[in-house]
Amino acid sequence: MSFILALDQGTTSSRALVFDHDGTVRGLAQKEFRQIFPEPGLVEHDAEEIWASQLGVAVEAVARAGLSAADIAAIGITNQRETTVVWDRRTGKPIHNAIVWQDRRTAAECDRLKRLGLEATFRARTGLVLDPYFSGTKLAWLLDHMPGARDKAERGELAFGTIDSWLVWNLTGGERHLTDASNASRTLLFNIHEGNWDQELLQLLRIPPAILPEVVPSSQVYGETAARFFAARVPISGIAGDQQAALFGQLCDRPGMVKNTYGTGCFMLMQTGERPVLSERNLLTTVACRLGERPEYALEGSVFAAGAAVQWLRDGLGIIRSSEEVETLAATVPDNGGVYLVPAFAGLGAPHWDPYARGTLLGITRGSTAGHIARATLESIAFQTADLLEAMEADAATPLTELRVDGGATANNLLMQFQADLLGVPVVRPRVRETTALGAAYLAGLAIGYWQDRKELSRLWQAEQAFAPVLERERMAELRYNWNRAVERSKGWAQP
Numbered sequence: 001m002s003f004i005l006a007l008d009q010g011t012t013s014s015r016a017l018v019f020d021h022d023g024t025v026r027g028l029a030q031k032e033f034r035q036i037f038p039e040p041g042l043v044e045h046d047a048e049e050i051w052a053s054q055l056g057v058a059v060e061a062v063a064r065a066g067l068s069a070a071d072i073a074a075i076g077i078t079n080q081r082e083t084t085v086v087w088d089r090r091t092g093k094p095i096h097n098a099i100v101w102q103d104r105r106t107a108a109e110c111d112r113l114k115r116l117g118l119e120a121t122f123r124a125r126t127g128l129v130l131d132p133y134f135s136g137t138k139l140a141w142l143l144d145h146m147p148g149a150r151d152k153a154e155r156g157e158l159a160f161g162t163i164d165s166w167l168v169w170n171l172t173g174g175e176r177h178l179t180d181a182s183n184a185s186r187t188l189l190f191n192i193h194e195g196n197w198d199q200e201l202l203q204l205l206r207i208p209p210a211i212l213p214e215v216v217p218s219s220q221v222y223g224e225t226a227a228r229f230f231a232a233r234v235p236i237s238g239i240a241g242d243q244q245a246a247l248f249g250q251l252c253d254r255p256g257m258v259k260n261t262y263g264t265g266c267f268m269l270m271q272t273g274e275r276p277v278l279s280e281r282n283l284l285t286t287v288a289c290r291l292g293e294r295p296e297y298a299l300e301g302s303v304f305a306a307g308a309a310v311q312w313l314r315d316g317l318g319i320i321r322s323s324e325e326v327e328t329l330a331a332t333v334p335d336n337g338g339v340y341l342v343p344a345f346a347g348l349g350a351p352h353w354d355p356y357a358r359g360t361l362l363g364i365t366r367g368s369t370a371g372h373i374a375r376a377t378l379e380s381i382a383f384q385t386a387d388l389l390e391a392m393e394a395d396a397a398t399p400l401t402e403l404r405v406d407g408g409a410t411a412n413n414l415l416m417q418f419q420a421d422l423l424g425v426p427v428v429r430p431r432v433r434e435t436t437a438l439g440a441a442y443l444a445g446l447a448i449g450y451w452q453d454r455k456e457l458s459r460l461w462q463a464e465q466a467f468a469p470v471l472e473r474e475r476m477a478e479l480r481y482n483w484n485r486a487v488e489r490s491k492g493w494a495q496p
Helices: 047-064 107-115 119-126 135-145 149-154 163-171 199-205 242-249 307-317 325-330 370-396 413-423 435-448 454-460 473-490
Strands: 003-009 013-019 025-032 072-079 085-088 158-161 178-180 214-216 219-224 235-241 258-262 266-273 284-291 294-303 340-342 360-362 403-406 427-430 463-467
Touching: 003 047, 003 163, 003 435, 013 047, 013 435, 025 047, 047 163, 072 163, 072 242, 072 435, 085 135, 085 149, 085 163, 107 119, 107 135, 119 199, 135 149, 135 199, 149 158, 158 163, 163 178, 163 235, 178 235, 219 435, 235 242, 235 435, 242 258, 242 266, 242 284, 242 294, 242 435, 258 370, 258 435, 266 284, 266 370, 294 370, 307 370, 325 370, 325 413, 340 370, 340 473, 360 473, 370 413, 370 473, 403 413, 413 427, 413 463, 413 473, 435 454
Parallel strands: 003 072, 072 235, 178 214, 258 403, 403 427
Antiparallel strands: 003 013, 013 025, 085 158, 219 235, 258 266, 266 294, 284 294, 340 360, 427 463
């Protein structure tokens, strides 16, 4: 029997999971790595540490499954998406720490491009907003600030990539420099309609084409691991950015299907099929995956503070000792008691996009307890998700029939039930919650015939629990009304 190895390279840790033919996890290993903060607003990673940790957990996961490299049929990769690495093609050494997606050092450059009236151009071609979040301005910064980097890039001596590219380069011993379409679509440099690097956008950011990776399908045999890493040369055959991989792992393969990942923040993606839907409500348009030459698209929205709000209860207020305790505390009261928390600790994301909003706690009386605050915190996650979904449904002109969920916070039954009540549709939690890694495994397996097609995959997907709405719509409408009032009061609090 053979197995698929998924490399799940995230923002705070490198993970590796071994899946069998039924999509069951047979082995798992994880290792955290350093977060580097040179100054406020700057976030970096040591790319070589990422590579070492990812290789280490890959070997460990296979061993924990009681297997050898000869048992691994293929490797799939999923990754933190916009984080930017530039390395020397000859030495394989990065010229600087990786600049992480959270890093804000290029905010002024994004503002300059906006003043030049270029935001509409970038948005129309890439589906993205002009924001430091994405890779393009990070790459331009590295070329501008590393001595000799731009000249070397022009001569083809440097390579740029998101973390998937960096891992493939290292796994193949420098033989392949590539990225898949889903990761390319997060760079601000990729034309999502034409499916290639956009020459005009490259010129605007002064990016030499020679530095860019080849853009390949999300499911294809790209090469094999170098002989020195494993006892066997293993095909690498699937790549997708983490949120797109989760969409694929949840088998959201028809237009209108939606998944939401509940982590530190929330990432919601709606599959829109072969049609890129350009948002009129400040959502992002992204490539969901590319199978062969056929791209599929998605609408994406993010909530900045979901699990982070629960962490604040633990680390800031100290009313819980662990994140898991929030459900028990929230269940000590029958409802929120009129208390609303807007966790705009770092502003509000989609669809509001107000960087000057700040956290707001409203409706407190002498009768308010820690239980009410805990409940308001959980409800804030569901409210923000509902705001995103409302924008998506309007953009796509597609009503939601169910929400598939994954991520750590989905273990919270109280939150999941409230989410279903708020949306008025079932919220479905899958049997296998490692949907990001599973999506990468599926893409890798499809490329080598380990699984035949999506129909076979759809038969593997199983719900663990479906939460059906039970509360009255009138009550939910009242809660949404008060939530909207609270959000409005949080906006613009921190003046520019």
